[in-house]
Amino acid sequence: MDQFTPVTALAGGGLIGLSAAILHLGLGRVAGISGILGGLFGPGPERGFRLCFILGLIAGAALLYWGFQQPPAVVSQTSWPGLILAGLLVGYGTRLGSGCTSGHGVCGLARGSLRSLIATCTFFGVALITVYVMRHVLGWGG
Amino acid sequence: MKVLLTATLSGCLFGAGLALSGMMNPAKVIGFLDLFGAWDPSLAFVMGGALIVMAIGYQIGRKRARPVFDSTFHTPTGTAIDRRLILGAVLFGLGWGIAGFCPGPALAALVTGSQDILIFAAAMMLGIVGFRLVGPH
Numbered sequence: 001m002d003q004f005t006p007v008t009a010l011a012g013g014g015l016i017g018l019s020a021a022i023l024h025l026g027l028g029r030v031a032g033i034s035g036i037l038g039g040l041f042g043p044g045p046e047r048g049f050r051l052c053f054i055l056g057l058i059a060g061a062a063l064l065y066w067g068f069q070q071p072p073a074v075v076s077q078t079s080w081p082g083l084i085l086a087g088l089l090v091g092y093g094t095r096l097g098s099g100c101t102s103g104h105g106v107c108g109l110a111r112g113s114l115r116s117l118i119a120t121c122t123f124f125g126v127a128l129i130t131v132y133v134m135r136h137v138l139g140w141g142g
Numbered sequence: 143m144k145v146l147l148t149a150t151l152s153g154c155l156f157g158a159g160l161a162l163s164g165m166m167n168p169a170k171v172i173g174f175l176d177l178f179g180a181w182d183p184s185l186a187f188v189m190g191g192a193l194i195v196m197a198i199g200y201q202i203g204r205k206r207a208r209p210v211f212d213s214t215f216h217t218p219t220g221t222a223i224d225r226r227l228i229l230g231a232v233l234f235g236l237g238w239g240i241a242g243f244c245p246g247p248a249l250a251a252l253v254t255g256s257q258d259i260l261i262f263a264a265a266m267m268l269g270i271v272g273f274r275l276v277g278p279h
Contacts, residue, residue, distance in 0.1 A: 003182070004182050004183060004184055005163075005164055005184050006183075006184065006187050008162050008163060008164060009163050009164065009184040009185070009187035009188045009191070010187045010188070010190070010191040011162055011163070011191070012158075012159040012160065012161070012162035012163025012164070012165065012188055012191070013159065013163055013187060013188035013189060013190060013191025013192040013193075013195075014159070014191040014192070014194075014195050015155050015156070015158055015159030015162060015163075016155070016156055016159035016160065016163070016188070016191070016192040016195075017159075017191060017192035017193065017194060017195025017196040017199070018155050018159075018195050018199075019152045019153070019154075019155035019156035019159060020152075020156075020192065020195075020196040020199065021195055021196055021198065021199025021200075021202075022148065022151060022152045022155065022199075023148070023149070023152040024196070024199055024200060024203055024209065024215070024217075025199055025202060025203050025206070025209055025210060026145075026148040026152070026209055026210050026211050026212075027145060027148055027149065027152075027209055027210075027211055027212050027216075028208065028209035028212045028214060028215035028216045028217070029149075029212075029216055030216070030217065030218065031152065031156060033156075033244075033245040033246040033249065034245045034270070037245060037249075037267070037270055038270050038273070038274070041270065041271055041274050042274065048145070048146055048149075049145055049146060049148075049149040050149070052146045052147075052149040052150040052153065053149040053150070053152060053153035053156075054153060054249065055150065055153065056149065056150040056151065056152065056153020056154040056156070056157065057153040057154070057156050057157035057160075057246070057249055057250060058153075058157060058249060058250065058252060058253060059150075059153070059154055059157065060153060060154035060155060060156060060157025060158040060159075060160075060161070060250075061157035061158065061160055061161045061166065061249075061250035061251070061253050062157070062253040063154075063157075063158065064157070064158045064161035064162055065161045065166070065250075065253050065254065066253070071254070072161075072164060072166075072167065073167055073169070074166050074167045074168070074169075074251055074254045074256060074259070075167060075168070075169040076168050076169070076241065076242070076243075076256065076258040076259065076262075077168075077169065077172075078168070078240060078241045078242070078258070078262075080258075080261055082240055082241060083241055083258055083261045083262040083265065084261060084262075084265045085237070085240065085265075086236075086237040086238075086240035086241035086243065086262060086265070087237065087241070087243075087248075087261070087262040087263065087264065087265025087266040087267075087268070087269060088237070088265050088266070088268060088269040088272070089233045089234065089236050089237030089240070089269065090234055090237035090238060090241075090243065090244060090245065090248070090266050090269060091237075091245075091265065091266040091267060091268060091269020091270040091271075091272070091273070092233060092269035092270070092272055092273050092277065093229075093230050093231070093232070093233030093234030093235075093236070093237060093269070094230065094234045094244075094245060094270075095230070095269070095270055095273035095274070095277060096226055096229060096230030096233065096273060096277060096278070097226070097227050097228075097229070097230020097231040097233070097234055098218070098220070098226075098227065098230065100234060100244050100245050100246070101189075101238075101244040101245075101246065102156075102244075102245075102246055104231075105189060106189065106192045106193055106196055107196060108218075109193055110193055110196035110197040110199070110200050111197075111200045111217065113218075114221070114223070115220060115221055115222070115223060115227060118223055118227065118228070118231075119227055119228075119230070119231040120231075122228055122231035122232060122235060123231040123232070123234045123235035123238060124235065125235065126231070126232050126234075126235025126236055126238075126239065127175050127235040127236075127238040127239035128175055128177060128239070129239070130175075130235065130236055130238075130239025130240060131172055131175040131176045131239045132176070132177070132178060134239070134240070135176055135178075135179060136178055
């Protein structure tokens with residue numbers, strides 16, 4: 001199990017908040033990743049900013065990740081069928097619920113949206129129960 | 143051009159924040175979600191840090207009539223707490239709990255070149271496109 005890393009967590013969170021603030025103040029857009037991704041496949045003239053944001057996200061992650069002398073561990077313990085099921089659920093669910101950890105959890109909560117608060121409590125609650133059942137009832141992983 | 147540069151800068155900061163915070167690592171996310179394991183509270187610090195900075199940004203925006211490079215704020219106006227919101231959040235929570243990836247970290251973690259992440263990200267894109275094809279609108 002990984003160690004608790006409060007300083008880099010808080011600093012990384014601050015960068016994410018700064019990113020969301022810049023997108024809000026600069027373009028008036030919500031930095032919700034699922035929404036930005038979903039909009040790439042829709043009609044509308046806003047594909048340019050969405051594509052730039054997504055490419056920027058990958059570039060920013062690459063710069064930092066490969067900039068570490070020793071890239072930090074990224075360990076997935078999920079089987080391929082599990083990854084496929086989880087990916088489908090995350091993709092479909094975030095579009096159905098109009099947001100994910102960033103759109104509801106950061107941007108929505110920051111502006112005091114009740115809708116986002118309820119969505120955030122719901123997906124955190126379900127994720128906690130899912131991990132509990134997988135790890136401590138079924139005894140998978142960990 | 144300014145719009146695209148702003149979006150790129152914002153995306154870069156988001157990706158760098160995900161990498162720095164350790165949230166690209168699903169084992170660390172599940173370490174937070176697993177309250178009864180060796181609990182790692184890091185994710186709460188990431189959310190807290192992001193929330194504080196974004197809340198300040200939002201308050202600055204409230205004093206302005208419009209964003210710098212657009213004519214209006216595209217802030218969601220819906221307030222409905224409906225079945226769609228809850229069911230969507232339930233499905234997302236299930237998927238997040240199973241694999242430890244939400245959309246941002248899944249995209250960011252593509253830079254590791256891991257096959258597992260590519261599979262998750264491809265399935266996630268399929269879910270997003272699938273919603274557009276068969277989901278309610």
